[in-house]
Amino acid sequence: MNVIMGQAGGADTPGRAAIGGANILITGGAGFIGSHLADRLLDEGAARVVVLDNLFLGKLENLTGALGRGAVFIRDDAEIEGTLAYAIAEHGIDVVFNCATKALNYSFINPLNAYLTNVRIMANLLELQRAGAFATLCHFSSSEVYGTAVYEPMDESHPMNPTTTYAAGKAAADIMLHSYVKQYGLDSFIMRPFNNYGPRQNFEGPLAGIIPATARRVMSGEPPEIHGTGGQSRDFIYVLDTVDAVMKLYGRLPAGEAVNISTNGQISVNELMALMARELGYTGETLRKEARTADVLCHNASNEKMKTFIDFTPTPFSDGLRETLAWYKAHI
Numbered sequence: 001m002n003v004i005m006g007q008a009g010g011a012d013t014p015g016r017a018a019i020g021g022a023n024i025l026i027t028g029g030a031g032f033i034g035s036h037l038a039d040r041l042l043d044e045g046a047a048r049v050v051v052l053d054n055l056f057l058g059k060l061e062n063l064t065g066a067l068g069r070g071a072v073f074i075r076d077d078a079e080i081e082g083t084l085a086y087a088i089a090e091h092g093i094d095v096v097f098n099c100a101t102k103a104l105n106y107s108f109i110n111p112l113n114a115y116l117t118n119v120r121i122m123a124n125l126l127e128l129q130r131a132g133a134f135a136t137l138c139h140f141s142s143s144e145v146y147g148t149a150v151y152e153p154m155d156e157s158h159p160m161n162p163t164t165t166y167a168a169g170k171a172a173a174d175i176m177l178h179s180y181v182k183q184y185g186l187d188s189f190i191m192r193p194f195n196n197y198g199p200r201q202n203f204e205g206p207l208a209g210i211i212p213a214t215a216r217r218v219m220s221g222e223p224p225e226i227h228g229t230g231g232q233s234r235d236f237i238y239v240l241d242t243v244d245a246v247m248k249l250y251g252r253l254p255a256g257e258a259v260n261i262s263t264n265g266q267i268s269v270n271e272l273m274a275l276m277a278r279e280l281g282y283t284g285e286t287l288r289k290e291a292r293t294a295d296v297l298c299h300n301a302s303n304e305k306m307k308t309f310i311d312f313t314p315t316p317f318s319d320g321l322r323e324t325l326a327w328y329k330a331h332i
């Protein structure tokens with residue numbers, strides 16, 4: 001494997017436009033990761049950053065900084081091909097970062113729609129790219145495609161065993177991308193983050209992930225909840241580390257490749273709850289709930305492949321958690 005350590009956002013991959021000077025579309029860019037990506041793309045000198053989001057879960061407030069620096073927001077649905085086609089043509093888009101998705105927890109409420117959103121948006125983007133509407137597609141997959149680990153740590157060769165329709169839709173989208181690259185030589189590739197946490201992650205309603213949901217409960221005077229034994233583990237990565245890795249990988253990851261973005265560590269839900277309680281000064285009880293069906297038991301990721309392309313030092317979990325909880329204190 002060729003080890004290249006160039007500038008973040010620069011393009012060492014022949015034919016791929018550098019981020020600096022490019023017109024970029026982020027689908028789902030009003031969400032958690034996409035909004036941080038918008039900020040970073042502007043830092044890297046993107047000529048134009050366009051966000052297309054239907055605000056299913058994303059929030060305009062997440063883009064306050066980016067909009068103040070000239071980003072463009074389009075409130076619309078990426079599942080409609082014509083909508084994407086219009087946005088791409090209107091803004092002369094060179095590169096698309098596909099972050100749009102309906103949250104994992106939504107697949108417990110509306111399984112088919114959670115699946116179809118992931119598949120339809122990918123189908124639209126690949127067909128538009130095949131027709132020459134834009135040059136490069138950086139797609140956000142998910143560690144959820146792997147399901148519960150059959151070996152650890154999970155590298156990119158781990159079998160795809162989705163246990164939710166959300167994950168099945170993500171896996172289908174990944175397979176679709178690989179097939180279009182093989183068939184049509186498209187410049188498309190896959191970033192596969194593990195569990196992210198950090199400022200701007202949705203904390204409201206039933207779609208909130210475990211860290212924001214726990215922060216919300218404790219800060220609203222309710223006891224935190226653990227589903228199942230709490231022995232289930234996750235590889236939590238700070239959102240700004242993910243965005244930094246994506247920026248550095250952008251110019252180096254060849255078309256058709258997928259790469260895990262993770263810390264190489266894992267933490268159990270029980271450990272997480274203990275850490276959060278300590279940070280929040282919470283000494284009350286923790287409610288034990290039934291395990292969620294299809295909950296992945298173990299997510300221990302290998303980031304060896306990523307480290308063949310870039311230098312990576314993750315933010316220590318305790319530091320990232322402190323920053324995150326400070327943000328929730330200011331927003332809940």
Ligand SMILES: NC(=O)c1ccc[n+]([C@@H]2O[C@H](COP(=O)([O-])OP(=O)(O)OC[C@H]3O[C@@H](n4cnc5c(N)ncnc54)[C@H](O)[C@@H]3O)[C@@H](O)[C@H]2O)c1
Nearest residue numbers: 028031032033053054055056057058078100101142195196
């Ligand atoms: N957050 C994580 O821990 C994590 C982990 C692995 C992978 N990912 C992936 O990273 C990407 C971003 O995740 P996130 O955590 O920022 O999620 P998010 O829910 O905060 O952002 C997704 C955005 O997509 C928008 N959206 C949904 N359906 C849409 C549609 N039809 N048209 C336009 N916009 C639509 C939502 O409104 C939201 O703003 C996703 O692809 C997700 O699968 C996230």
